[in-house]
Amino acid sequence: MSSPREIKKRKTKKAILSAAIELFAQNGFEQTSIAQLARTAGVGKGTVYSYFKTKQDILQAFCDDELEFIHEQLANNTNHQAPVLQQLLTIFIAEFKYVTRNPEFGRLYMQEIVFPRKVVMDKHQEQENKYFEMIFPILTRAQEHGELRNDIELHYLCGHFFALYLLLLHAWYSDFVTTDQAEESLSTLFTQALTGLQPSKVITT
Amino acid sequence: MSSPREIKKRKTKKAILSAAIELFAQNGFEQTSIAQLARTAGVGKGTVYSYFKTKQDILQAFCDDELEFIHEQLANNTNHQAPVLQQLLTIFIAEFKYVTRNPEFGRLYMQEIVFPRKVVMDKHQEQENKYFEMIFPILTRAQEHGELRNDIELHYLCGHFFALYLLLLHAWYSDFVTTDQAEESLSTLFTQALTGLQPSKVITT
């Protein structure tokens, strides 16, 4: 699998991605043309399109890589003894910070993640599974510890928290909450979701 | 406000929107060019852009109008005595059905609603307020009836349900749930959100 051909291809792909990172960061996504990107990467315009289907895909590939790195970081540094609320907050806020660091990238990235085109579904499924793999263990442990109901399917449980994370991002992009307020808001939402939206008629211990 | 000029402008705008509806429905959004749209509407290409900032805005205007109509319909036909779960389900499923009828439109529409560009923020705020105006009364009544906790701010309460609605759309666009399963899934999610994700140590009545 490491024929000289493959090696060169990988190098070219890296070159394109490096050029993309540099130019996107410097001039923004929309303001960077493929021609310019190709020139910076030292390849022809057509070459770019033999490595990436669309301009979007270039951004997607970059963001996916970065996020994967962050997830690995988190996975290794998570305190599995901490309350589930704390663990999830840490993960989602880290992701939030990353996604909103460059609002333009984040917007385009999330648009594609949440409402994917059929074209990129395969990549998307794969990414989603990685996501589950990160969250599921935390939720399972929490279920075992009695922190979470175990009559709720893991996908649903995961969905609730993901949904609130999406809500936070929506609120941020709509200027309802600032970056400073993000953690507090998400914490409130998570807590409310845990305790339930309807009044409990009795005292909870 | 009804000077002959205004009247003609409205007529032109209608013509453009009508052409858009026809062509978008017939050939899809991406496959419809502004030149073609302008020809069908019987105006010049530039004229289209003096009525709408971007191609996206045309779709947005169309969807907004339609959804407003649906909301009015619902507002008049809602049974305010029904359980809050039922009322919310009716509204969100109606909206879901509409948004997913044409997956391509729905995707582009939701992408813009959930992660708006700064450019269209004004329109967006306005739309969001209309949304609150529809949901708030239901939630307030539910709070008064003791169906919902009244120590949760209305925006947050609204957010929880909206978040789960977004999750449903995400799941649908990711092929996790089919249209048939939508209502059941959303019902499950809403119920879980109401009762809470953590075990209640006691009996709820």
Next chain:
DNA sequence: ATGCAAAAATGACCGCGGTCATTTTTTACC
């Protein structure tokens, strides 16, 4: 080394969304 087929790179080319200087239409005033 040489020839040759497969793979990779290329840039001219296309139709598109969007702009803007110019033209056409409308309005208001005498």
Next chain:
DNA sequence: GGTAAAAAATGACCGCGGTCATTTTTGCAT
């Protein structure tokens, strides 16, 4: 009705994302 200023309509034009027939490079058998 004449006319000048304001408003609206227009399409040639631009740079873009994306395609594809052609050229260049590569890997391999001789």
